[in-house]
Amino acid sequence: MPSEGVEKSWKRLGLIAGGGALPVRIAEAEKAAGRPPFVVRITADKDAFAKFDHADMGIAEVGGVIKRLKAEGCDAVCFAGQVLRPNFADLRPDWRGAALLPKVVSAARKGDGAIIDVIVSAFEQEGFTVVGAEEAAGGLLMAAGSLGRHAPATEDLADIAKGAALVGALGPFDVAQGAVVRRGFVLAIEAAEGTDAMLDRCASLPEELKGFEPGHAGRKVGVLVKTPKPEQELRVDLPTLGVRTVEKAAAAGLAGIAVMAERALVVDRDAVREAADEAGLFVYGFRAEELPQ
Structure with a gap:
């Protein structure tokens, strides 16, 4: 994983934000570096990103998220924060989410790690660079x-x-x-x-x-x-x-x-x-x- 000080290659980061402090720290780090991110609030606190460009979208609105990130000039995406596994029966996917849903459901039988792999692959196929929280924020990794x-x-x-x-x-x-x-x-x-x-x-x-x-x-x-x-x-x-x-x-x-x-x-x-x-x-x-x- 890239360490602090490595030059970042993206122009604007799309931050898919769950709950907790981690996505907030990433957004603040990007803003401090002169590249304010665009935040998609999935389960994040509604007040946490009030000072950032943001949109509230559902976890199954994959097509909508991708379209919005591209419209906002994002060429990289970071997934951060807590997102609980959804009840698939309650999801309201858009067209892209519906197309992806069979793969997600199949992956769910293997575990959350397999679900993550499917979602990461979907964004990479759309041309986004998927970066980790440490690469986005720097200074977060626990040392020995x-x-x-x-x-x-x-x-x-x-x-x-x-x-x-x-x-x-x-x-x-x-x-x-x-x-x-x-x-x-x-x-x-x-x-x-x-x-x-x-x-x-x-x-x-x-x-x-x-x-x-x-x-x-x-x-x-x-x-x-x-x-x-x-x-x-x-x-x-x-x-x-x-x-x-x-x-x-x-x-x-x-x-x-x-x-x-x-x-x-x-x-x-x-x-x-x-x-x-x-x-x-x-x-x-x-x-x-x-x-x-």
């Missing part, structure tokens, strides 16, 4: 090592290794980007509910399954591990963490959060660092080769 004062202990590294292996093993089923592991015991696997709801689930578990490590007063245990699924389209839907992730992990009694270095995005890095330091959590970028086998 700790972000903040705290670092994982040896026991935490073992939990990180198990969580990463679990996500990798579930890859063929297109199930998870995340898991929570506490001293080798799997507390949760992320599925359709997303990271926040998974962490809420962990927070509601019986105390004997979470909380402080016996014999080590004050030391929380357990790690949220997020990593891309094998063969995932890395330009779309990279694991993302922000302040809310830290707050949810702290409420679940975890010792920290681990993401694959250079394969995850950090939104509002300084605020994430401050929140993690205050909560006593580590936020750690790992490389597969450094984890215990």
Whole structure:
């Protein structure tokens, strides 16, 4: 994936915006670079892009989105933010969306990753360059090592290794980007509910399954591990963490959060660092080769 400082090749970015802070940061970065984007608000907050040129369109209005982006002079497109899988029976596709729908429905049987592949291909066939959030905004990739004062202990590294292996093993089923592991015991696997709801689930578990490590007063245990699924389209839907992730992990009694270095995005890095330091959590970028086998 391109790093910060790489010259961008597009004239104007079309931003397909879901919920959360990530698409807002991308739009702000493009505007600061002198290339205000055109934003298609799919599930984004209605006030989030009031200062940008934008349109509200449905997820199935593929033809309308493509036509509008071309009319606005966009030659590249970035997909960012949270978009829940729709109920296909409730969709109101336009002509292009209707033509694409059989492929999307077929892909849905394989998983969300396959759906993303179909949509990305449709935009590429129309001549758009599809770029990732890091390429659009720069400075979002998690580096190797700790972000903040705290670092994982040896026991935490073992939990990180198990969580990463679990996500990798579930890859063929297109199930998870995340898991929570506490001293080798799997507390949760992320599925359709997303990271926040998974962490809420962990927070509601019986105390004997979470909380402080016996014999080590004050030391929380357990790690949220997020990593891309094998063969995932890395330009779309990279694991993302922000302040809310830290707050949810702290409420679940975890010792920290681990993401694959250079394969995850950090939104509002300084605020994430401050929140993690205050909560006593580590936020750690790992490389597969450094984890215990």
